Amino acid sequence: xxxxxxxxxxxxxxxxxxxxxxxxxxxxxxxxxxxxxxxxxxxxxxxxx
Numbered sequence: 001x002x003x004x005x006x007x008x009x010x011x012x013x014x015x016x017x018x019x020x021x022x023x024x025x026x027x028x029x030x031x032x033x034x035x036x037x038x039x040x041x042x043x044x045x046x047x048x049x
Contacts, residue, residue: 005043005046009040013032014032015028016028016033
């Protein structure tokens with residue numbers, strides 16, 4: 001399970017960086033940031049159980 005969450009976090013970070021670098025893809029940075037936060041929250045909730 002941690003491997004999947006780790007890969008998702010890595011993908012979201014890459015999407016966020018690409019979106020921030022390419023100014024025309026700012027929406028990609030926003031979506032990447034939201035997905036990163038959601039995945040991190042999910043991982044934190046699952047680890048407490």
